[in-house]
Amino acid sequence: MQKALVWLRRDLRLYDNAALHHALKESEQIWVAFIFDTDILTPLKQGELDSKGLKHDRRVDFIWQGLMQIDDELKQLGGGLIARFGKPTECIPEIAKALGVETVFTNHDYEPSAIARDEIVQTSLEKLGIQFESFKDQVIFEKKEILTNSNTVFSIFTPYKNNWLKTLQEKDLAFYECNPKPGQLASIPKKLDLPFPSLESMGFCPTGIEAYLPPGSAGGQAFLEDFLSRIDHYQIGRDFPAIKGVSYLSTHLRFGMLSIRGLVREAHRRMLAGSMGATIWLSELIWRDFYFMILANHPRLVDGASFKPDYDNIVWEEGVHAKKLFKAWCEGKTGYPLVDAAMHQLNQSGYMHNRLRMVVASFLTKDLGIDWRWGEAYFAEHLNDFELSSNNGGWQWASSSGCDAQPYFRIFNPITQSEKFDPEGKFIRRYLPQLEKLSKKSIHAPWKVGHIELEAAGIVLGRDYPLPVVDHDEARKKTLVRYSVVKKVG
């Protein structure tokens, strides 16, 4: 083949990239394109804007910076990134036609809206006589590659994981070489060489995310190296949000700045060498595959359906009071310090530790009686690593409606979770400095603290920090009644 276009989407790297590898193998000349999709970006621009009318969205900034790195890398190799702000269904066929390519190479995307988009692109390309080839790259095993003995899709994680591990072979973790020959990455023809869209021209402002989350493959690689020096202790540290126990790689993984095969290769090798931390971490990466698989096989989940249909009979709180409680949860003003500190972490950085995601999701659904879909939507808007499949899976797990969820009668106690997983109150103090002076015993439930200690800590409840918006024990009883409409236990 003479000419090909590689269309990057959520695989923003130039190494170990299946589509790029195949294009380089099969075509003499290659161009690389990325489209800032107006269908995705326009809805993000709703809500509060800055004084210049620009939206603050860390993800858009993160992607944009990662793509600038890719553009630089491509330029050093003689090419450059063809970047556009528009509709991929129009831009990709237009670019492919103008370049005169024979094939557009890309990697599979599994979300229903992305699948529909790709079908339109493929049809338009075919009308132009251009082929569309897509490859597995985002996951290790996709769709129906891991099945039960009776050839059905798994809905329970542990047997899925066992089968996943049993099925895994070296070829599944193959490294896709992406070494262009001199001149193979073609320079952009003049008529297509438009300026790289600036953040501002697309309606977004810089967010400063790079100060704590360095973008691109270089940023991801640096985080990975740091994590690999700690991976052997992952199983001990991963539940304590105050310490650096987890990898913080989810956002790089979300946008494909790191290769999932690379991460699994590393974890699997260390597991075989006996690292318990690597074994547990690999299990988390398999959860990611699991939720991708669940969504691919149950697309109805995208429309808000509970995995277990009985759970759609639950009547959630509605109306003014529910909205007030939801606002308190979003703003970190529930009066439960661990929940509030977690929400401040999310609002300030776009990240929330996994233990805390479980705690706040349980609190919203089982203490406040609010529909998990409200929380899912809030996370979708604020998480840097927002991933439809894992977010839906996580929320349905916490609210018990999911495929392999915790039983509905298991209700996290936000105080004991706090005492167990933030025993010194370090995490809480980081995000709620007004509670700084409370002792490590008192900080988990300030309303239980006597007047003298509160006064000595300079805290007036209701002024410096809210009183609890609900009583956990009463909320627990209400939740058991609310969930009694669910026919089957679990």
Ligand SMILES: Cc1cc2nc3c(=O)[nH]c(=O)nc-3n(C[C@H](O)[C@H](O)[C@H](O)COP(=O)(O)OP(=O)(O)OC[C@H]3O[C@@H](n4cnc5c(N)ncnc54)[C@H](O)[C@@H]3O)c2cc1C
């Ligand atoms: C309510 C809720 C919502 C969630 N929403 C998302 C989301 O939108 N995007 C997202 O990537 N993860 C989500 N998770 C899963 C998990 O919390 C994050 O992946 C993790 O906190 C990311 O931090 P890390 O990279 O440091 O994780 P690590 O502990 O270092 O884990 C490594 C990687 O494994 C994967 N992983 C870990 N735990 C899970 C899990 N439970 N399910 C699926 N994959 C997992 C992620 O890709 C993660 O980056 C959610 C969990 C819950 C309970």
